[in-house]
Amino acid sequence: MNFSLSESQLLIQKTVRDFAQNELAPIAADLDKEARFPHEIIKQMAELDLFALPYSEEYGGTGDGCLPYVVAVEEISRACASTGITYAAHCSIGTDPIYLFGTEKQKQKWVGPCARGEMLAAFGLTEPNAGSDAGGTKTTAVLKNSEWLINGSKCFITNATHAGVIVISAVTEPGQGTKGISSFIVPRDTAGFSVSEPYDKLGLKASDTAELYFDDMRLPEDNLLGKRGEGFKQLLKVLDGGRISIGALALGIAQASFDAALAYARERRQFGQPISKFQAIQFKLADMATSIEMARMAVYRAAWLKDQGRATTRESSMAKLYASETAVKAALEAIQIFGGYGYMKEYPVERYLRDAKLMEIGEGTSEIQRLVIARQLGC
Numbered sequence: 001m002n003f004s005l006s007e008s009q010l011l012i013q014k015t016v017r018d019f020a021q022n023e024l025a026p027i028a029a030d031l032d033k034e035a036r037f038p039h040e041i042i043k044q045m046a047e048l049d050l051f052a053l054p055y056s057e058e059y060g061g062t063g064d065g066c067l068p069y070v071v072a073v074e075e076i077s078r079a080c081a082s083t084g085i086t087y088a089a090h091c092s093i094g095t096d097p098i099y100l101f102g103t104e105k106q107k108q109k110w111v112g113p114c115a116r117g118e119m120l121a122a123f124g125l126t127e128p129n130a131g132s133d134a135g136g137t138k139t140t141a142v143l144k145n146s147e148w149l150i151n152g153s154k155c156f157i158t159n160a161t162h163a164g165v166i167v168i169s170a171v172t173e174p175g176q177g178t179k180g181i182s183s184f185i186v187p188r189d190t191a192g193f194s195v196s197e198p199y200d201k202l203g204l205k206a207s208d209t210a211e212l213y214f215d216d217m218r219l220p221e222d223n224l225l226g227k228r229g230e231g232f233k234q235l236l237k238v239l240d241g242g243r244i245s246i247g248a249l250a251l252g253i254a255q256a257s258f259d260a261a262l263a264y265a266r267e268r269r270q271f272g273q274p275i276s277k278f279q280a281i282q283f284k285l286a287d288m289a290t291s292i293e294m295a296r297m298a299v300y301r302a303a304w305l306k307d308q309g310r311a312t313t314r315e316s317s318m319a320k321l322y323a324s325e326t327a328v329k330a331a332l333e334a335i336q337i338f339g340g341y342g343y344m345k346e347y348p349v350e351r352y353l354r355d356a357k358l359m360e361i362g363e364g365t366s367e368i369q370r371l372v373i374a375r376q377l378g379c
């Protein structure tokens with residue numbers, strides 16, 4: 001059992017940390033305030049090869065794998081969770097479905113540009129009436145004259161406005177439940193495809209979330225991803241990976257909350273001494289640090305298992321559940337340690353709380369993670 005990152009993984013961690021702390025952290029509050037998508041940062045991340053980390057060299061990747069990618073998501077999210085979710089959604093749910101289930105031609109066409117950061121990717125699963133119950137998809141795809149005719153809509157889709165390619169789910173075999181769902185690759189410029197104005201959200205305000213509309217959208221027959229009727233099976237596998245990413249995102253927010261709280265507790269003086277000298281504050285910091293370390297072990301272990309080609313359904317859900325609840329608690333405790341100042345926009349901890357809350361909702365709520373874990377336990 002080896003709990004250390006390798007030399008090359010440590011180098012990736014240091015490179016991303018330096019970039020994130022020097023270039024991204026100083027502008028994160030403004031990005032949030034202005035709800036401004038971080039185009040310039042995405043370009044710099046592409047130059048650093050961050051989008052290439054999870055993919056093999058034959059498809060434009062660096063071949064580093066899931067663990068270094070997860071370390072990068074953590075460091076980016078520690079500086080700015082809006083950029084973190086943009087990155088995580090692009091790789092783990094946008095590009096991964098094509099990387100995992102695409103034909104050679106589809107992989108060559110789409111994974112390369114995504115791995116090089118030349119275009120962003122998105123994943124359209126959620127619908128107004130199919131959220132936790134993703135099998136309740138209403139969007140339909142009918143094959144006519146070698147073309148798919150697609151009608152329906154998706155909601156809450158990350159990167160929707162800026163993605164060059166979007167993987168979506170649709171019903172191809174009505175009446176067959178989850179066995180009637182298939183996946184499709186939708187290029188941005190497809191006729192009949194449109195995107196709403198971005199949502200005005202509680203947090204992650206610099207990330208892009210919008211609705212997708214398919215209005216008699218026509219796709220070539222070979223834009224089907226994998227086999228017909230296997231879309232639901234595919235998306236479960238994609239979410240196994242996506243949940244590790246959300247765990248890493250949550251970990252970054254939790255670490256940022258702890259960093260801010262510790263620094264403030266050492267500086268802020270009351271009753272003639274720094275508040276870090278009060279046991280009540282020390283215990284909060286000790287609990288935060290302990291949970292963050294446990295969350296990190298769970299997230300890194302799930303990523304390591306994925307790199308070994310092993311099943312991670314249980315470990316992904318546990319990591320996502322624990323890390324996201326750790327992030328919310330850490331952000332709340334950070335606000336408490338900041339006192340009244342924590343409630344003000346002048347300090348970053350209120351942003352951490354707003355951003356952290358999504359971790360308990362996206363890619364399966366905490367309730368759904370507990371259902372998945374219980375099922376894995378044989379309940």
Ligand SMILES: Cc1cc2nc3c(=O)[nH]c(=O)nc-3n(C[C@H](O)[C@H](O)[C@H](O)COP(=O)(O)OP(=O)(O)OC[C@H]3O[C@@H](n4cnc5c(N)ncnc54)[C@H](O)[C@@H]3O)c2cc1C
Pocket residue numbers: 089122123124125126130131132133155156157158159201204209358361362363364365366367368371
């Ligand atoms: C900012 C943001 C970004 C997102 N990005 C994407 C994206 O890129 N792609 C995408 O496809 N989706 C995306 N989503 C959607 C997200 O995955 C869903 O919001 C989430 O899965 C929950 O679905 P819902 O919102 O319909 O809630 P619902 O499913 O309606 O759930 C409502 C409540 O009921 C609970 N509940 C539901 N079923 C059960 C059950 N069986 N047992 C116990 N409790 C249950 C839930 O836990 C929750 O508390 C995003 C959402 C947000 C807010």
